[in-house]
Amino acid sequence: xxxxxxRGLGRSAxxxxxxxxxxxxxxxxxxxxxxxxxLKLRRVLEQIIFIGVKSTVIVLLTGAFTGMxxxxxxxxxxxxxxxxxxxxxxxxxxxxxxxxxxxxxxMITGRAGSALASEIGIMRITEQIDALEIMAVNPYRYLxxxxxxxxxxxxxxxxxxxxxxxxxxxxxxGVKLLGVxxxxxxxxxxxxxxMKDITMGIIKSLSFGLIVSWVCCYKGYFTEFGAKGxxxxxxxxxxxxxxxxxxxxxxxxxxxx
Amino acid sequence: xxxxxxxxxxxxxxxxxxxxxxEIREGEMxxxxxxxxxxxxxxxxxxxxxxxxxxxxxxVDDQNICSLRGTQLVAIRQKFGYLFQEGALFDxxxxxxxxxxxxxxxxxxxxxxxxxxxxxxxEHMGLKNDAHKYPAELSGGMRKRTSLARAxxxxxxxxxxxxxxxxxxxIIGQSILNYIQLCHRRLGFTGIIVTHDxxxxxxxxxxxxxxxxxxxxxxxxxxxxxxxxxxxFQQFLSGSIEGPLHYV
Numbered sequence: 001x002x003x004x005x006x007r008g009l010g011r012s013a014x015x016x017x018x019x020x021x022x023x024x025x026x027x028x029x030x031x032x033x034x035x036x037x038x039l040k041l042r043r044v045l046e047q048i049i050f051i052g053v054k055s056t057v058i059v060l061l062t063g064a065f066t067g068m069x070x071x072x073x074x075x076x077x078x079x080x081x082x083x084x085x086x087x088x089x090x091x092x093x094x095x096x097x098x099x100x101x102x103x104x105x106x107m108i109t110g111r112a113g114s115a116l117a118s119e120i121g122i123m124r125i126t127e128q129i130d131a132l133e134i135m136a137v138n139p140y141r142y143l144x145x146x147x148x149x150x151x152x153x154x155x156x157x158x159x160x161x162x163x164x165x166x167x168x169x170x171x172x173x174g175v176k177l178l179g180v181x182x183x184x185x186x187x188x189x190x191x192x193x194x195m196k197d198i199t200m201g202i203i204k205s206l207s208f209g210l211i212v213s214w215v216c217c218y219k220g221y222f223t224e225f226g227a228k229g230x231x232x233x234x235x236x237x238x239x240x241x242x243x244x245x246x247x248x249x250x251x252x253x254x255x256x257x
Numbered sequence: 258x259x260x261x262x263x264x265x266x267x268x269x270x271x272x273x274x275x276x277x278x279x280e281i282r283e284g285e286m287x288x289x290x291x292x293x294x295x296x297x298x299x300x301x302x303x304x305x306x307x308x309x310x311x312x313x314x315x316x317v318d319d320q321n322i323c324s325l326r327g328t329q330l331v332a333i334r335q336k337f338g339y340l341f342q343e344g345a346l347f348d349x350x351x352x353x354x355x356x357x358x359x360x361x362x363x364x365x366x367x368x369x370x371x372x373x374x375x376x377x378x379x380e381h382m383g384l385k386n387d388a389h390k391y392p393a394e395l396s397g398g399m400r401k402r403t404s405l406a407r408a409x410x411x412x413x414x415x416x417x418x419x420x421x422x423x424x425x426x427x428i429i430g431q432s433i434l435n436y437i438q439l440c441h442r443r444l445g446f447t448g449i450i451v452t453h454d455x456x457x458x459x460x461x462x463x464x465x466x467x468x469x470x471x472x473x474x475x476x477x478x479x480x481x482x483x484x485x486x487x488x489x490f491q492q493f494l495s496g497s498i499e500g501p502l503h504y505v
Contacts, residue, residue: 126348127345128347131339131346134337135358135362136334137363
């Protein structure tokens with residue numbers, strides 16, 4: 001009984017190690033092809049349109065409402081101690097440092113990450129990836145690298161859009177609806193928001209872009225056979241990416257403070 | 258020339274290749290027949306280096322493909338064309354883009370030169386009016402022909418056909434075989450056709466090998482094999498359940 005328990009634990013540990021190794025090798029191979037061969041610019045642009053441009057509407061929409069509801073909640077809390085003047089910087093700092101990068105990354109994962117995993121997964125099960133290899137076209141260079149580059153480019157831009165529209169949403173609610181003066185909203189914001197806050201948001205978005213494209217490409221690339229396999233890969237890619245975004249967000253925030 | 262020496266391969270304990278040996282001469286059209294699910298497609302993937310044998314050697318033009326890595330493997334693969342059983346067409350690309358893909362990726366040809374090369378190939382395959390269609394809009398036969406055109410566009414010296422007529426009606430199936438024969442005459446490649454389409458395929462190949470239980474059990478020209486009166490071959494031709502080949 002005891003021995004079989006230990007054996008089971010050992011097997012699980014080996015399985016986890018193997019999985020980490022496989023993820024690591026996948027990323028290293030992608031980096032090798034990223035830096036070791038010319039970038040396929042056309043493919044990168046196609047993927048920027050797919051990951052970035054086509055996610056813009058959903059990111060702007062969620063950004064606006066996040067900023068609006070956040071302004072409502074913060075205003076409610078600030079009135080408890082007469083700190084309404086801090087509404088602008090609170091909304092801006094939260095959006096730039098935290099909500100913008102994280103929520104936009106989660107939205108893009110749901111929209112583009114899942115599609116990415118399923119597209120590559122379908123290519124795997126219908127032998128399209130084998131066809132690439134047979135035609136001596138490296139699948140990492142053709143499929144994985146352009147997606148990673150596109151994600152690393154798109155995520156910070158979309159994160160910035162999210163924060164910008166969120167601040168505007170906060171302005172609508174705070175200034176137009178709740179009566180905070182426009183000068184106070186923006187004036188206090190420029191007093192409190194520093195360049196390092198903006199940089200932090202960009203760094204977070206960059207790393208989220210890498211994480212999401214890495215996980216989604218990996219899951220699609222190693223899809224098991226059949227429609228069930230693609231479904232499983234898609235679901236897992238979204239769940240793992242989302243969880244990793246939140247975990248990595250905590251670590252990167254705690255390091256930077 | 259392709260030489261397979263004593264190849265073994267197993268998947269999760271299931272031994273698929275059990276010391277298989279085979280030799281295919283340059284420019285020869287070769288049919289590989291045998292019961293379904295016994296490793297014929299696996300053998301093709303070994304020949305092109307998509308899979309590696311657990312034991313044994315596979316030589317393509319005197320190079321052991323099992324020991325090749327990186328750029329060497331890429332270089333040798335450029336000799337190959339491969340017709341997948343299900344076509345493996347890129348579903349986000351049109352017929353034209355699929356056929357042009359290897360030229361765009363592997364050559365420095367200009368778009369006008371690519372067009373000049375692809376258009377006659379599509380016409381040759383009877384796809385001239387379908388160049389703008391996506392794979393989802395094509396019939397099974399059209400998909401096979403597109404895949405065939407894509408495989409042929411780089412004018413390979415070795416062609417591997419994985420069940421080129423499976424799932425097609427007899428007339429379209431025959432037209433695909435005719436296309437293969439035509440391309441063989443035009444390009445003179447070494448061809449291996451994995452198929453169950455017997456006896457029709459025999460008219461376009463010079464040699465036939467039959468695979469069973471992970472080995473080649475019959476190998477020779479049609480006349481030689483018929484002359485031997487091999488019961489397994491007779492059973493396979495007649496499709497009888499009774500005989501030395503067991504139903505799996």
